[in-house]
Amino acid sequence: MAADSAVSNGGENILTDSDDDILNPNDLSEVLAAGTKESHDKAENSPFVKDFLRGRIKRELFKLGTTALYYVYSAIEEEIEKVKDHAVFAPLYFPSELHRQEALAKDLAYFYGEDWESQISCSAATQPYVDRIHEVGRDDPVLLVAHAWTRYMGDLSGGQILKKVAQRALKLPPTGEGLNFYHFEGIHNPTAFKRLYRSRMNELEVDAETKAKLLDEANLAFKLNLDVFTELQEIGKDIEEEVQDIGPHAHGDMGGDISKCPYYAAKMAVSGNTTYACNFAKTVLRQSTVQVILATLVAAVAGLAAWYLM
Incomplete structure (x- = not known):
């Protein structure tokens, strides 16, 4: 079934007109998807994510998770701005569609108040993630492709499920306050946009050695993200707060x-x-x-x- 959708990149309109991609195992998007499957499964089956999907998310823990995301996305987007004209990264530069720092700032202001910046700090598990992003931005900016793909495509997909669970479990306003992070205002058709992003990745001029490095970096990104989940799970054990068990089971409980x-x-x-x-x-x-x-x-x-x- 065909679906026409236009999305913009630097003022340019790009038309995508097919739901079916002709994919090759050697395409960068396929290399990363296949090569990170185990890492993805570990993250998806982590206790923190499984509890979240079941609606067992505490407000204070959700605030800490939002804080961690703020530091991670601030780092990614700071480095992206430095390399937006880089030959490899430029085709993936979609600030109005993807950037999350401003949305996360709004969420933190909702949860913590106007002085939210003075109330938050980068956690012990989040700091290595942030440091790694800055390191690759400085020393090997091509590897930012792996971090951008891991974060943006993941949150554009599964994030929509998490948004609904959090809204119900935490009794957040139906108007979206506290959940701006999950609302990609500049993307009206997520499926079409992900297809476009994937095609742009596959057109990047990267050799086999660079693809291997990008795969390693993507797996590292998943590992660093999992470390944050583990930290949040541990912190959550000491937070007493009544929550609703209203969410669905995580995919990991489905046996594939x-x-x-x-x-x-x-x-x-x-x-x-x-x-x-x-x-x-x-x-x-x-x-x-x-x-x-x-x-x-x-x-x-x-x-x-x-x-x-x-």
Whole structure:
């Protein structure tokens, strides 16, 4: 199915007109995707991420996570501005579409108040991540491609799920306060934009040795990000705060079967697929709050429904 979408890069309009890419295993985007799968799975299955996806995210911990992101994106975008005209990085320069520092500043102002800058600090696990970004920006700016790909494409994808979970679990305003980070105002079609970004990556003139270095750097970025997750998980053990268990199960609990994903099941159910409608219903019924409500209703009508349940 074709879908026409225009996105801008430095004032230029670029039209993408196909949902299907002709991909080659040697394309940079494919090299990074395949070569970081294990690292991606580790991050996705970390206790912090799994708890987050289940809605078990504490407000104070969410604030600390937002703070960590602020320092990481500030570093990335500071270095990107220095190399925006670099032959390798220039095709991936999309400040109005991707840059997150300003959005994160708004979120921190919402959580901490106008003097938020005086209340935050770079954590012990975040600092090495920030230092590494500045190091590659100074010594080998081509490697910024790996950091940009890891962060922006990941947050543009999975971040949309996290946004919905956080909004419900933390009872954040429906108008988006505290969640500006997840709102890419300059991107109206995320799928088309990711396709464009991927094609730009694949057109970069990088040799096999550079691709290998970029893959190593992307895996390092995942590792540094996982270190931040681990730190947040440890900090969270000492934070007492009531949270709702309203989120879906992490993909890691699905054994690689996407049909068990509640979002995928919901999508298929809406499309009229009865199998996935059942899967979606099962997913909903697994939620503790739903189970309590259902148990109460069943008890109230047990006599009338006995013939049906036998």
